[in-house]
Amino acid sequence: MHNIENEFLKVSVRNFGAELTSVLNKKNGVEHLWQADKKWWGWHAPVLFPIVGRCLNDQINFGEKTYPLEKHGFARKSDFELVAQTPISLTFSLKSSEATEKNFPFKFEFRIEYSLSKNKLQQRFEVINNSNETLCFSLGAHPAFNVPFNTNESFNDYFIEFEKSENLTRHRINNEGFFDGRKDLVSADGKIDLTPELFNDDALIFKDISSRSITIKSKKNTQQLKVSFSDFPYLGIWTKEGAPYVCIEPWLGCADTAGKPTDFTKKEGVLSLAANRSFSAAMFVEISAA
Template sequence: MTILENDQIRVSVRSKGAELTSIFHKASGIEHLWQADPSVWAWHAPNLFPVVGGCLNNQLLVDGKTYPIERHGFARQSTFETTESTATHAVFSLRSSEATRVHFPYEFEFQIIYELSGPTLTVTYRVLNEDEKTVFFSVGAHPAFAVPFGPDEVYEDYYIEFEKAEPLQTHMLSAAGYFTGETRPVATDENRLPLTKHLFDQDALVFKRLRSHRAAIRSRNHDHAVTVDYPAFPYLGIWAKPGAPFVCIEPWLGCADSEGNQKPIERKEAIQHVEPGRVFNASFTITVS
């Protein structure tokens, strides 16, 4: 376990999946990350790579060949190497191998970088192309934040406050986890999305190309908040297991497939790419205030 710490927050990261396991706010004594109760949802904050969401037939189509790939990719199940570590900074690395080539036929290094500054944790995804061809991929975050923050509150005391007031339309998912092509409006109070136990009865809320690039979890009872800023991520998922005491705010560069015919990886919706010898970077932040 790698621990990063300053005078305001302490975070822990495990080597499996380079996954955050704790975001502890010292002044309030509050643990803000869901603690992965296996009877409810056994993850804290999985990192999604090289796909986000599900692929049709659980396959990637690359250069005319199909490769088996699980929902959200293999990074979250992989062991990362810690290549740098200081009191407030750590770099975790996953390199291509025989195991990854079975699912993703590219030569790459996937780095996840964590950096503390005051009350803010910056998470950077870096993809290094070590191949002789363009590498196509998706990448995203899935942090689960514990709600309510304290024992004297209930889930319904909380809401998600978006940066801007705008109409929210969620893109509907089938039972298999693929986009159906349908949308439905999501009721808000100006720029506030109230949290309720039934908000996620029809799976995740998926928003595409919002004008807002910030979302905060807030209570009606106090000013303490957790804010996620995601300027480089045009897709956003919000999810919780129905009735569970957490909510995920998920910045994505990629998304699930739509129902219909399988598309080659370079034509998948929201696909990213990096040229040979080049490096891709995208960052988001989590701030406790």
């Protein structure tokens, strides 16, 4: 386990999956990251790469070739190497290997950097194409935050406020995790009250919102947690029904649509990276000091 900290926050990250395991508010002692209680969900904040969600038949297609690839990809279950560290930053690296090429036929390096600035944590992703051909990929974040923040509150005391007052249209997925064409309006003012029932049909997935940040807020105090994701066009919000956490998931990519197999190069949300080039994207978690 590796730690970084400043006056406001103490953050822990493990090599396995380069996964964030703790985000502690030093001002009030509140642990904001879900502590992976397996009763509900045994992860903290998995990183999704090189796909987001499920592909049909749990495989990706490149022309006549197919490669097995499980939901959310292999990065979250891979051992990363810590390649750089300062008192306020950690950088991890995962490089392609014979093992990864059985599932994803590209030569790459995937870097994840965590860094602190006052009460803000940045998570920066970098994909480096080390081959002489175009690399296609998706990536995403899946951090789970404790809700409620405090023991004397309930899940229902909280709500999510989007940066902009806008219509929020949810794109639904079926029981297998694939889009099935269903859509419905979740909110007309950019605010969503958190209730266990909200997630009884899986995640809230948004493809066409204008907001570039959302904030978890309490109706009983001024504490709040803001997630900014200007580089990510898709957003998922999820928890298991009745669980005391909420996942805020910025994505570059999304699951397949039911019954519509496609070549991976044409899959919705997939990015194309030219030979010997790199791509980066960042998200931020900002925690109030109240």
